[in-house]
Amino acid sequence: MKKMICVMCPAGCDMEVSQKVSCGEISVAGNDCKKGEVYARIEFINPQRVVTALFPVEGGKAVSCKTSAAVDKDLIFEIIKEIKSREAVKPVKIGDVLIENVLNTGADVVATSNMI
Amino acid sequence: MNYEYDVAIVGGGAAGLAAALAAADQGAKTLILEKNASLGGVLNQCIHNGFGLRYFKEDLTGPEYAARFIEQIEKKSVDIITQATVSNVSKDKILTVINPVKGEFQVKAKAVVLCAGCKEKLDDLEKSLGQSSLPQGIYTLMQAQRLINAEYKKLGQKAVIFGSDNLALILARQMTYEGALVQCVCEKEPCAKGLKSNIARCLDDYGIPLYVNTAITKLRGKDKLEGVYIAPLDGKKRPVAAQEKFVECDTLLFSSQFVPDSDLAVKLKLKMDRITLGPVVDETKQTSVEGIFATGSFLHIHDLADDVSFEAQTAGKYAALYAQGQYRADDKKIRVIAGGGIIYAVPQIINGGDKKAVVCFRTEQRHRNKRFNVFCGEDIIFAKRYPVLLPCRLEQAEINLKGIEGDLVLSLEESE
């Protein structure tokens, strides 16, 4: 059984998701609406997040960046490590790809601010 | 006078940018005066996503949201002066500006939109801890967010966060990304103040504990912070000494109340709202002084940049119309009064006339299944059921004022 908070609306229902060992059937409890159930199933099977962080730039500076798509939640810290191991060269513009296909996730790390 | 404009905008954050665009769209000669070296205001330090969902129907980070507006502004003939601090605005709309290159100069405008943002009330921590001086390593949330994101400073290795509003939660996640261990988030109220989705996304995802009903009782460390003592609060909100415990940390972020940065409003002697601590405005966002408008977090504290942009558009549009002589508020005034369960409502005044007006309001506490009513005398002229109402979420309602003459009272009641 896994406890989670629904993020689909401000109500933030406290939900419990469990999976039967025998048949793999997933059941969701605590949700007030259908949206919560859908969210809980996805979150249970394959939680994904957009990562936003600071990307080092030469000269001890940084620009903000994000993954261009949601990535596996388990990879967040590895992606951060990857980001922090690099250094971008100025100028950096919004939308610049800083790491292509980061850790084979299919998502790029792109700049979200400018630095001249 | 060197500088003459239809509309002068004080501050180039989310509010100033949207107001400038709307004023320029009306054909007004528009100037933005911004204290910092670049436009965007607090958006620049909010590097997380979640911006623009309403305005652009896209999920953007703060700097990207600002950039969208700046791109549009650059296409219009809006003049921008950065590093320009407005030190005074007079009732006849002469602005005194200080700039390191130009020195002190004046700008004459036909209408002014005040978009100078908000500030944190700073005395809280010293007062609550009964300490006159604080060791190094203690930051307010806004300060910390600026240092980390705009100045790329490393704050520390181990952090405690006191306060549980959305910004506190977001900073807990960001400190974690920056390599700090966030020991805990403490909240003295029985319930976290931020959205539950942020608790899920910023704390639960990283196993950061949240202690509600908990206060910081003492600090350890003379010159540099070494840790904090925390204790649960009893029914009378007193710390339970027997359960006090020590949490090691070199960084303490504490949340303080955001309030509109009212200096310019006070100098102008604008009529102020005692609850929002910003000016009193009508539905066009015009203040008690004709031709002077106020919007964004200078007017009242907003939770969402998108709400600020929509509100500021109205202010910018009417400032332009005022400057062009096409708009004057009429004398018939309807007051908007916050009643039971509602802390405040903005605008506080609506000009008479058969129109629709958007009123936003904030509730005192968290509610499930309430009916929001707008009374005019005994009559309910607007009602809407809300499944959830949260103090950290500004709500708005569009009210049809056709045939309405008297004051409006907003209130909440139980709903099935």
Ligand SMILES: Cc1cc2nc3c(=O)[nH]c(=O)nc-3n(C[C@H](O)[C@H](O)[C@H](O)COP(=O)(O)OP(=O)(O)OC[C@H]3O[C@@H](n4cnc5c(N)ncnc54)[C@H](O)[C@@H]3O)c2cc1C
């Ligand atoms: C710390 C913080 C975090 C937030 N996080 C989020 C979030 O995660 N998501 C979300 O949707 N919303 C968030 N908000 C809410 C929303 O984004 C802001 O309320 C909004 O961006 C504020 O815009 P503004 O233009 O009113 O103020 P600001 O962005 O503060 O802009 C005010 C501008 O005026 C300038 N200025 C001030 N005084 C003068 C002067 N005298 N002369 C000239 N210029 C002056 C300042 O330099 C600044 O650029 C946050 C708000 C704050 C305060």
